[in-house]
Amino acid sequence: MTYATLEVFRQDASLGIAPHFDIFKVPLDEKDKTTVLEALEYILMNLDSSLGFRRYCCGLQSCNSCLMEIDGKAAPACHTLVEGGRTTRVKPLEGKVARDLIVDK
Numbered sequence: 001m002t003y004a005t006l007e008v009f010r011q012d013a014s015l016g017i018a019p020h021f022d023i024f025k026v027p028l029d030e031k032d033k034t035t036v037l038e039a040l041e042y043i044l045m046n047l048d049s050s051l052g053f054r055r056y057c058c059g060l061q062s063c064n065s066c067l068m069e070i071d072g073k074a075a076p077a078c079h080t081l082v083e084g085g086r087t088t089r090v091k092p093l094e095g096k097v098a099r100d101l102i103v104d105k
């Protein structure tokens, strides 16, 4: 089994958690890739239930509600892939961070 590494931005001013990155290893299936949104869902369900991100997915790859900064560029988490052996850095888009990857719009 291979793993993708995600460096995920974390911050929660209401709990006094200063901005930093947490590193997670996400196991991949035989396709050796998954989407950023699925990887975050795995982290939430299996590694850290406190991770904050918008879980909604339109299923059409068209609404852009899942936009995040992925490896330095704004990209939709629902159809941007992470791959085995690679490290992907995930941050919220510019704006006031409500918690972790959630921006107050």
Ligand code: FES
Residues within 6 Å of the ligand: 056, 057, 058, 059, 060, 061, 062, 063, 064, 065, 066, 067, 076, 077, 078, 079
């Ligand atoms: S959830 Fe709609 S484009 Fe990603």
